[in-house]
Amino acid sequence: xxxxxxxxxxxxxxxxxxxxxxxxxxxxxxxxxxxxxxxxxxxxxxxxxxxxxxxxxxxxxxxxxxxxxxxxxxxxxxxxxxxxxxxxxxxxxxxxxxxxxxxxxxxxxxxxxxxxxxxxxxxxxxxxxxxxxxxxxxxxxxxxxxxxxxxxxxxxxxxxxxxxxxxxxxxxxxxxxxxxxxxxxxxxxxxxxxxxxxxxxxxxxxxxxxxxxxxxxxxxxxxxxxxxxxxxxxxxxxxxxxxxxxxxxxxxxxxxxxxxxxxxxxxxxxxxxxxxxxxxxxxxxxxxxxxxxxxxxxxxxxxxxxxxxxxxxxxxxxxxxxxxxxxxxxxxxxxxxxxxxxxxxxxxxxxxxxxxxxxxxxxxxxxxxxxxxxxxxxxxxxxxxxxxxxxxxxxxxxxxxxxxxxxxxxxxxxxxxxxxxxxxxxxxxxxxxxxxxxxxxxxxxxxxxxxxxxxxx
Amino acid sequence: xxxxxxxxxxxxxxxxxxxxxxxxxxxxxxxxxxxxxxxxxxxxxxxxxxxxxxxxxxxxxxxxxxxxxxxxxxxxxxxxxxxxxxxxxxxxxx
Numbered sequence: 001x002x003x004x005x006x007x008x009x010x011x012x013x014x015x016x017x018x019x020x021x022x023x024x025x026x027x028x029x030x031x032x033x034x035x036x037x038x039x040x041x042x043x044x045x046x047x048x049x050x051x052x053x054x055x056x057x058x059x060x061x062x063x064x065x066x067x068x069x070x071x072x073x074x075x076x077x078x079x080x081x082x083x084x085x086x087x088x089x090x091x092x093x094x095x096x097x098x099x100x101x102x103x104x105x106x107x108x109x110x111x112x113x114x115x116x117x118x119x120x121x122x123x124x125x126x127x128x129x130x131x132x133x134x135x136x137x138x139x140x141x142x143x144x145x146x147x148x149x150x151x152x153x154x155x156x157x158x159x160x161x162x163x164x165x166x167x168x169x170x171x172x173x174x175x176x177x178x179x180x181x182x183x184x185x186x187x188x189x190x191x192x193x194x195x196x197x198x199x200x201x202x203x204x205x206x207x208x209x210x211x212x213x214x215x216x217x218x219x220x221x222x223x224x225x226x227x228x229x230x231x232x233x234x235x236x237x238x239x240x241x242x243x244x245x246x247x248x249x250x251x252x253x254x255x256x257x258x259x260x261x262x263x264x265x266x267x268x269x270x271x272x273x274x275x276x277x278x279x280x281x282x283x284x285x286x287x288x289x290x291x292x293x294x295x296x297x298x299x300x301x302x303x304x305x306x307x308x309x310x311x312x313x314x315x316x317x318x319x320x321x322x323x324x325x326x327x328x329x330x331x332x333x334x335x336x337x338x339x340x341x342x343x344x345x346x347x348x349x350x351x352x353x354x355x356x357x358x359x360x361x362x363x364x365x366x367x368x369x370x371x372x373x374x375x376x377x378x379x380x381x382x383x384x385x386x387x388x389x390x391x392x393x394x395x396x397x398x399x400x401x402x403x404x405x406x407x408x409x410x411x412x413x414x415x416x417x418x419x420x421x422x423x424x425x426x427x428x429x430x431x432x433x434x435x436x437x438x439x440x441x442x443x444x445x446x447x448x449x450x451x452x453x454x455x456x457x
Numbered sequence: 458x459x460x461x462x463x464x465x466x467x468x469x470x471x472x473x474x475x476x477x478x479x480x481x482x483x484x485x486x487x488x489x490x491x492x493x494x495x496x497x498x499x500x501x502x503x504x505x506x507x508x509x510x511x512x513x514x515x516x517x518x519x520x521x522x523x524x525x526x527x528x529x530x531x532x533x534x535x536x537x538x539x540x541x542x543x544x545x546x547x548x549x550x551x
Contacts, residue, residue, distance in 0.1 A: 016497050019497070029486060050507065061506055068526040069529050075534045087534070098523075223504045240475065241474075349542050
């Protein structure tokens with residue numbers, strides 16, 4: 001690699017680092033993404049002179065990049081904001097698949113010394129796991145396979161699979177340069193990626209995607225070793241290590257160790273425990289007109305949005321209701337749980353889409369001390385993040401998770417489609433509290449009705 | 458110091474850099490950050506392009522082509538979807 005090209009890759013790496021740094025603050029985040037994109041453009045242009053390419057391969061590269069560009073752009077711009085996590089999972093899976101394929105081609109064509117082969121083996125196995133794991137995570141978030149899949153001896157089956165992959169990997173690195181064996185190796189890795197994610201409940205998919213994101217980073221870094229490209233090493237490694245930290249931060253927001261998320265089979269624990277409506281109370285329905293009256297009379301109203309709001313595409317109606325109430329002198333704030341929606345920060349994105357002012361979004365830690373002074377807490381399509389079982393029921397799978405303490409408000413109104421369970425699949429004892437009323441129906445329709453009634457009243 | 462050791466050197470430093478970079482990020486930015494770093498590992502497209510450039514034989518070409526398509530989808534889609542998310546963050550400051 002000539003010096004100018006090497007320096008171009010260095011510039012790209014520096015821009016990635018600056019980009020990530022800027023991404024960590026709300027004000028500069030968008031600029032950060034653009035800075036990283038410029039870095040990527042530099043890296044891609046610097047690659048061109050490195051390629052000694054035949055006409056056939058050149059055509060294939062151009063066509064391939066264009067196809068990827070179109071698929072990526074259509075995916076990125078057509079996806080609904082609610083389906084964002086799935087999209088990230090798919091893009092991540094694509095990266096993992098590419099990393100595995102690059103390693104496979106290098107392994108077949110230019111194996112080199114043990115050092116290079118071990119990098120290829122590592123990149124292909126991690127890339128393959130990330131690929132199949134991301135596909136399963138995507139399917140789960142799309143609503144297929146949402147139930148955790150568990151069977152007796154599962155841990156042993158997965159453990160055996162890991163062992164087989166490791167043994168094959170060591171064999172391929174040290175003694176055997178066999179393509180058929182490599183194919184078996186990849187198939188086992190793909191199988192493991194899928195089986196690793198299958199027993200994990202849909203609610204934990206963000207953590208899984210974040211983890212697989214860092215996996216892909218590491219696979220890319222290993223590819224960097226295999227083809228001696230420092231930009232791949234730096235970019236991949238930084239994504240790998242920052243992704244690991246991000247995964248741990250997400251687990252911390254749910255107050256669960258990462259091992260519990262990955263191997264605890266969330267759903268398994270919840271089937272028996274915490275399944276009863278412990279207090280044995282009944283839910284008290286409320287009609288929209290009465291709810292509108294209560295809202296209009298309040299001084300301080302807190303709205304707790306959950307994934308149900310996103311599914312119903314009701315973020316605009318929620319904002320309208322907040323505006324309407326604010327005009328009447330009611331203080332309105334949105335309480336955002338760190339894991340509301342399907343990903344940390346997902347709810348902020350959705351409400352931002354509906355033009356909810358930044359100042360109205362209050363984080364969980366700030367809103368909880370104010371809760372006893374709140375007149376009405378309006379819970380829209382949220383469930384697990386307001387479930388008091390997290391504080392009270394040691395047998396509950398969400399025990400210990402920090403929640404928004406909606407039950408401490410003077411009155412709680414829950415907008416809910418039906419009495420179904422939350423994403424974690426457990427009962428919510430908030431709904432049977434004395435100060436809780438249920439407004440059943442589609443969140444969007446209910447909110448529209450409330451807006452009209454508040455306006456009229 | 459051999460090239461292998463030198464690259465390993467860079468690798469270890471990059472691990473620490475990654476940890477430092479996102480220490481204490483507000484949870485509202487976790488999703489965009491995940492999405493943004495997701496786009497950055499799309500640099501595997503560089504590896505895909507190099508692999509396809511040197512490919513001979515149908516199988517290598519097919520694998521290389523798929524790698525380039527996947528890598529390009531990762532990198533372009535990744536940056537675009539992140540920008541779309543962050544665009545909304547900017548809107549609300551008005």
